[in-house]
Amino acid sequence: MLKKVTMAAAGLAIATTAVFAASHAAGPFDGPITARKAHMQLYTHNLGILGGMAKGAIDYDSEAASIAASNLATLSTFNQTSYWPQGSDSFENENSRALPDIWQNFPDVGKKGAALVEAATAMNAAAGVGLAELQAAMGAVGGACGACHKAYRKPL
Amino acid sequence: MKRLIWMAAGLALVGLGALFLTAPKQIDPAKLAGLEPDLMRGEQVFLAGGCASCHATPDATRETRLELAGGQAFVSDFGTFYAPNISSDTLVGIGSWTAFDLANALLHGSSPSKKHYFPVFPYTAYTHVDLQDVVSLFGYLQTLPAMATPSREHDVSFPFNIRASLGGWKLLFSNSDWVLPQAETPEIERGRYLVEGLTHCAECHTPRNFLGGLDKTKWLAGAPNPTGRGTVPNITPVALNWSDADVLAYFKTGFKPDFDTVGGLMAEVVENLAQLPDADLTAIVAYLRAIPSVESEKK
Numbered sequence: 001m002l003k004k005v006t007m008a009a010a011g012l013a014i015a016t017t018a019v020f021a022a023s024h025a026a027g028p029f030d031g032p033i034t035a036r037k038a039h040m041q042l043y044t045h046n047l048g049i050l051g052g053m054a055k056g057a058i059d060y061d062s063e064a065a066s067i068a069a070s071n072l073a074t075l076s077t078f079n080q081t082s083y084w085p086q087g088s089d090s091f092e093n094e095n096s097r098a099l100p101d102i103w104q105n106f107p108d109v110g111k112k113g114a115a116l117v118e119a120a121t122a123m124n125a126a127a128g129v130g131l132a133e134l135q136a137a138m139g140a141v142g143g144a145c146g147a148c149h150k151a152y153r154k155p156l
Numbered sequence: 157m158k159r160l161i162w163m164a165a166g167l168a169l170v171g172l173g174a175l176f177l178t179a180p181k182q183i184d185p186a187k188l189a190g191l192e193p194d195l196m197r198g199e200q201v202f203l204a205g206g207c208a209s210c211h212a213t214p215d216a217t218r219e220t221r222l223e224l225a226g227g228q229a230f231v232s233d234f235g236t237f238y239a240p241n242i243s244s245d246t247l248v249g250i251g252s253w254t255a256f257d258l259a260n261a262l263l264h265g266s267s268p269s270k271k272h273y274f275p276v277f278p279y280t281a282y283t284h285v286d287l288q289d290v291v292s293l294f295g296y297l298q299t300l301p302a303m304a305t306p307s308r309e310h311d312v313s314f315p316f317n318i319r320a321s322l323g324g325w326k327l328l329f330s331n332s333d334w335v336l337p338q339a340e341t342p343e344i345e346r347g348r349y350l351v352e353g354l355t356h357c358a359e360c361h362t363p364r365n366f367l368g369g370l371d372k373t374k375w376l377a378g379a380p381n382p383t384g385r386g387t388v389p390n391i392t393p394v395a396l397n398w399s400d401a402d403v404l405a406y407f408k409t410g411f412k413p414d415f416d417t418v419g420g421l422m423a424e425v426v427e428n429l430a431q432l433p434d435a436d437l438t439a440i441v442a443y444l445r446a447i448p449s450v451e452s453e454k455k
Contacts, residue, residue, distance in 0.1 A: 047415040054409075055401040139430055142409030146417040146426070147218075155385055155420050 029088035033096050036083040039075065046071045047141070050127060054138045060131040069120070069127035069134075072141070076113075076120040090154045097154040109152065116144040178323020180266035183259045183287075191255075191288055193295025201293040203431050204354040205282070209424040210239045213305075224249070225303035230276050232382075234368065235312030237276040245302035255294040262290055265326065272322035274310065275368065280330040284353030329369030336447055347443025350436060351376075355429070360388045360421065377450035383421065394449035400441050407437045 027033070049068040052058035089100040102109055119140040126133035202208070208216070211224040226239040243249035250258070253268060260266040265279035273279065315321065335352055339345035351357045362370045363379040378390035389395065396403070402413045407429040410418040418426045429437060 044415045047411065051405060051409070051411055051415055055405040057399075057401060138405075138409045138411075142411045142417060143427075143430070146410040146423055149417045149419060150423045153419070155383070 027093050027095065029085060029093055030095070032083045032085055032088055033093060033098075036080065036098075039078065039080070039083065042075055043072065043145070046075070050123065050134060050141075051138060053131065054135045060134070062128045062130075065134055066124075066128035069124040073117075073120040073124040076117045097156075099152050099154050102152045105152075109148070112144070112148040112151070115147065116141075119144040175320070175323075178320070178327060180270045180272050180323070181260075181264040182266060182270075183256070183263055185256050187287055188255055188259065188291065191291040193255075194288075194292045195296050195299065197289065198292035198294070198296025200432060200436075201285075201289045201354065202296055203428045204350060204436070205285075205293070206355065206425060206428050207242070207297075209428065211242045222300050223303050224297075224300060225305040226307055227305065230382075232276065232368070234316040235310060237274060237310045237312070238308040240307035241303055241305055242297065243303035244298050244300055245304055248304060248306040249302060250297070251302060253294075255291045258294045258297075259287060259290045263332075265322075265330070272319045272326070274312070274319075274322065275325065275330070278356040278359050280370070281353055281356035281359065283330060283332045284334075284349060286349075289354075325367065325369070328367070335372055335375050336443070339443075340446065341442070343439050343442045344446045346436065347439035347441070347446075350440055351443050355425075355440070357391070361391055374450050375447060376444070378452055381420070390450065390452045391444055392447055392450045393445055395452055396444060400438075400445075403441050403444070404434075404437055407432075407440070408434075 046068040049058065049064060050072070053060045053065055084098070084102065086103055088096060089098050089103065090096050091100050119137070123134070123137040123141055126137040208221045208224065210228055210230075211226050212221045212228070213223060213225050214228045216223065224241065224243040226241040228239045230237040230239070241249045244251040246252045257268040260268070261273065261277075262279060262282040262285050264283070265273045265275065265277065267273060310317075334348060335358075336344075336348055339348050358370055358376055360382060361376045361379060362372070363374050363377070365371055376391050378395070379388050381388050398406070398413055405411055406413075406418065407426060409430070410423065410426045412418065417423075429440075
């Protein structure tokens with residue numbers, strides 16, 4: 001009887017360890033996936049400043065807006081080639097929402113990236129000028145971010 | 157024998173009565189007299205109505221969104237529907253229609269040949285659209301390019317493919333009463349016109365019964381996502397915990413309060429909303445704050 005219980009406990013322990021290991025296994029693409037998520041996080045942080053001012057949650061400050069917009073423009077022009085190795089997609093990696101379509105449509109991905117550069121450049125020119133200018137530039141930035149997410153990010 | 161004849165006659169009468177009651181309706185054409193299209197307004201109606209979201213081609217880009225050749229598939233429990241060509245082509249589009257035809261389609265879900273449209277076309281909401289807006293939309297649609305792609309037949313199985321039965325469905329689920337009977341301010345009234353009518357938010361944000369009719373006791377309280385993945389959120393006051401400025405920024409830029417971007421089908425909606433005047437967007441927010449709160453169902 002005791003033996004049976006021990007065996008069962010041992011079995012359970014092994015199973016639990018296996019599940020734990022599977023969920024924490026380091027995937028071959030964890031580096032680049034973490035890097036690109038961090039890059040997105042940097043966008044979010046700077047957008048938070050610009051968007052917060054645009055919607056009146058933060059008082060408009062020309063200098064702070066200029067810095068955030070300059071960061072955004074710099075981020076948009078990063079060369080991200082090494083962030084996106086073949087195989088680092090959402091089908092193969094549970095910690096990624098990057099659809100495999102990305103790797104089938106590089107020209108289009110590039111076009112959408114260029115649209116972000118364009119919108120971020122316009123924001124960089126506008127943000128320090130005045131609140132109305134910043135607000136007017138916000139829509140195009142959102143549109144550029146959303147266009148890529150809509151096409152290439154796995155829905156939750 | 158005589159009795160049988162009488163019974164048959166009686167049944168036939170009931171049948172005729174039912175067909176009469178459920179026959180496709182039309183507006184009184186006299187109501188269109190004197191209305192002239194305003195093309196700017198027509199474009200706004202087109203955007204608010206989200207026409208291109210369904211009637212643009214499946215592979216449409218931002219540049220080709222006004223080529224309304226149709227073809228997008230809408231999978232439902234009742235079958236697969238394909239959005240028709242509503243371009244200005246006179247043979248396969250609606251180029252030979254009149255404003256009267258468009259009014260009947262939008263307000264009553266009736267085709268020019270007096271057939272019922274399937275309610276995948278949201279005429280249960282468009283029934284609120286005012287005739288000046290219909291006439292303006294009609295004028296605007298005529299300025300859009302003609303596309304030669306014929307509409308694809310719907311793939312709907314028996315018994316849902318019997319269009320005559322849709323008359324009964326309309327009797328049950330379609331009427332022109334407002335869900336929010338009292339609009340306290342002109343802004344809320346404008347928001348009600350948009351949300352309950354043109355922008356047809358309830359089509360996704362309100363749950364449906366087994367026949368596909370909206371459950372108006374849970375108006376805008378969230379529903380299963382029509383894509384089959386996840387849920388469409390509850391946007392009644394108790395659940396919509398974003399500030400007015402947050403909702404407005406979301407409509408205009410697609411950014412959520414955490415600066416992630418709008419996803420799923422709502423991305424299409426925001427593309428349209430972002431082009432509407434600020435006054436319309438704040439009216440939508442005012443309406444959403446005015447409707448009754450409905451608690452979300454526990455999962």
